[in-house]
Amino acid sequence: MLAVDATWLLIGAPNIGKSVIFNALTGRQVQVANYAGATVSYHQAQLKQSAQALIDVPGIYGFHAANAAEQLAVDLLNGRLCGPAPACCGADAPEAQARASTGLLMVLDACNLAHGLQLMAQVQQQRPDLPMVLAINRLDLAQERGLQLDLALLAERLGKPLYPLVANMGQGIAELAQGLTAAAQPSEPRLLTKQQQQELLAEVQQQPDWQLSWRDRLGNALVKPWPGLPLALLVLVLSFAWVIGFGKAIRVGLLLPLMNQWLAPNIMAFVQWLLPQGLLQQVLIGDYGVLLKGIEWPFMLVLPYVFSFYLLLALLEDSGYLARLATLTDASLRHLGLSGAGIIPLIMGLGCGIPAILASRSLPSQKQRLILVTLVCFSVPCISQLAAFMALFADQPLGVSLGFFALVLAMVLLLGKLLRAVLPGVEQPTLIEIPDMLRPQFATLMQKLWLRLRGYLKDGALPMLYIIALASLIYELGLLRHVAQWMQPLVVGWLRLPEEAALPLILGIMRRELTVLPMLEMSLHWVQLFTAALVALFYVPCIAIVATLAREFSLRLALAMVLATLVFAFTLAGLAARLLGVFFV
C-alpha cells in the first residue's frame, strides 16, 4: 500500500471532468466549465478523510504542449515542477507549493476511449515508476449515445482496477476515494501498442445504433455560419437584456428603495444617536459616508449586475456554447491578432480582468496573450465598471450610452489591429476543441455562481469599502481641496470636469469602478459624463490587475501598461471633451 501522505496527480485529456472529480474528492471548489482549457493552473488539496493529497492540472492531449497551461501539466507529470510555482504559471491555490507526485489518477473519457488509451500508454511510458489508478468518467453521456462498454473486461485487459464515474452526479466518487487509499506500489506497466489498443477497443466497445441526439444536432447547428451567426446575435441580445434588465430591475425596484427609504435613514439616525457631531460621524454618514456609500455602491449598485452576469456566464460555460462562439468569431478575431479562442477570456474579462489574464494562458502564443491582456486592460470594462456606467447613464438619452459603447467597440478594434501590426511574433493557427452540448446542472451553476459572488465580495466589495472609507476621510479632512488644486490643470483645464472629479481619479487607481461611482454624486452635463466615462474606461487597471500582470508577465510590462493607459485615457477624453463641447455645450 502507498504511504498515507501520498500525492496523486490527476491526469487526462481536457474537458473530461477532472476538476469535477477533484472537487468531489477534496471538497474544494475550483472553477469547472464545459470547454477545453478551463483549468489553466494547478490546484492542490487534501482528500476528504485522508492524509493523501490530490493535484488537479490542466488537461493534455499528449506530451506535446500547445500552450503554457498544458506545459504546466507536462512539467508536473515529469516531476520537473515541484516546490513554489514559477511566475509564468503560478498556481492560484493558496498552498502554491506543488508536492512531488507519488501516484497518478488517470481519467479516461467513456465517450472517447481511443484517445484515453493512447494517452495512458504515453503516460505509463513516461512515468513507469509511479502507480496508476484508473477512472472512467462521463458514463451517462456514453450511455446516451448508445455506447456499450464492457468495463470489467477493460479493467482485466489493462491489469488495473477501473473506477466508473458520473462525476457531476457524484456517482462512483466514494469507491474511487477508497481505491486511492488502498492503491498498491507500481508493478511493471502493461504497455499496449497501437495495434493492441485498437483490438482492445473492438473488444470492449460497441455502438450498435447510434443516432444524433437533439443536443448533438443543436451543437452542430450552432457552430455553422447559418444558423449559428443569427443565433449568436440572438444570444448576445438576450444576454444583454438579461444582465442589464435583471440588474436594473433588482437595483431600481428593490435595492435602491430599500436603501433610500429604510436603510439609510435608520443608519443615519443610529449614528447620530451614537456619536456626537464631528469628524467620525461625518466619515460614517457624510457625503462620502462609509456606512452609506460603502453599502450603496458595492451592494446596491454593482452587486445586482454581478449576479446576473455571473449566472449567465455559468450557463454559457456549462452548456458548451462558448467554444462554438469562439469558432464563429474566429475569422473576425483574426483581424485583431487573436484566434477565436480569445473570445472566452474576453468574455471573462467582462466579469473581472484577473481571471481573463489567467485564462490567456490557454492561448497558443505570447503575442496573442499580450494582445488579449492589453485589450482587457485598456478597453474591456469589468462588470463592476459596467454597472457603474449603467448608473451613470441611467437618466441620459439612450444615444449617449449607445455612442459610448460604439466608441468602446471602435477602440477595441483599432487597438487590436494596431497591436497585431506592431507586436513581434508569429500568428498561431486556430485549434479549438468543440465540446459536447450539455444540459447545465442546477447544483453546479449555483456552486459556480456562489464561488464567483464570494470572489466579488472578497476582492471587489471589501476593497471598495476600504477605499470609500479613505475617500470619506480625505473629503472630510478637507484634503480634497489641496488635491483638486494640484490636479486642476488636468481635471478642469484639459478634461473640463469640476474640481472634485480629482477624487475619483485618485480612487480609480485602486478600483476601476470608483472612477465612475463618485461622479454620480456630482451634477454633470452629459458631455462631462461622457468624458468622465471615457477616462474611467481607459484609465489604469486596478492595483490587483497590475499585480497579476507583473506576476504573469513582468513588472516592466505592468508599469508600461499603467503609463500607456494613463496617457491614452487622458488624451482621448480631453479630445472628446473639446470636440463634443463645440457642438453640444
Added chain:
Amino acid sequence: MHPINQFRANQWLVLADQPSQPMLLDLGMHQGLRLRYLGKQLGRGPYMVQWQGRTLAVDASLLQDLRFTALSNELELGYAGR
C-alpha cells in the same frame, strides 16, 4: 487518390467547397489521423474536423502542419508502431 492524400496535396479546399455534403464526409484513416470534414466555416474561418473522437475547429494551415500530426501522438516518444 486517397482523400487524405488529396488533403496533403493541398487539394483540401476542393473538398471544402462541396456545399452539397457539408456533413460527415469521411476522409479516412492515415497514420492514426482520422479526419472527418464537418463543413467549412466563415470565409477564412476554421474547418471542423474530427480527430481521435474529438471535434476540433482548425485552420487549414494547421491541418497541413507537422504539429497537428504530432498532436495525434504519432511522432512523440517514438511510440508509433511499437
